[in-house]
Amino acid sequence: MAATYSNLLNHIVFATKQRMPLITSGIEQDLHTYIGGIIRQLDGTSLAINGMPDHVHILARFPPKTAAADAVRIIKANSSKWLNETKFKFQKFRWQDGYSIFSVSESMAPAVTQYILNQKEHHRCFDAKDELKRILDKHGIVYDTRYL
Secondary structure, eight states, X not given: OOOOOOOEEXXXXXXXXXXXXXXXXXXHHHHHHHHHHHHHHTTOEEEEEEEETTEEEEEEEEOTTSOHHHHHHHHHHHHHHHHHHHTOSSSOOOBOSOOEEEEEOGGGHHHXXXXXXXXXXXXXXXXXXXXXXXXXXXXXXXXXXXXX
């Protein structure tokens, strides 16, 4: 009998358009819950969701049938649509076009979870752009600073 076994963990980071601080404390928890629901609809599992007013971090497990790029596209499209329909009556909410995604081994999942859950504390020392540079450098990813 054939079977497919996988453990595809992804650390996903994306920002609001022009890094505007639109994710206020009043909508943050609802947004994280909604994103978790989108991930479940994709047959995935969210392990951690947190962020700052201008960006979100997600640690999620997706089945092999779900391409990572498709998952991020669906999460961003559906969450921004929901925010615009329920939370943003007088201005339009948009995510930046790009995103960052990193594979995570099971052995590193607890550390990445803690990192995501401690975003508020972490950002007392680093702003979002410096944080992203550090992550990209750690993973050996070449980037253009104009798009951070």
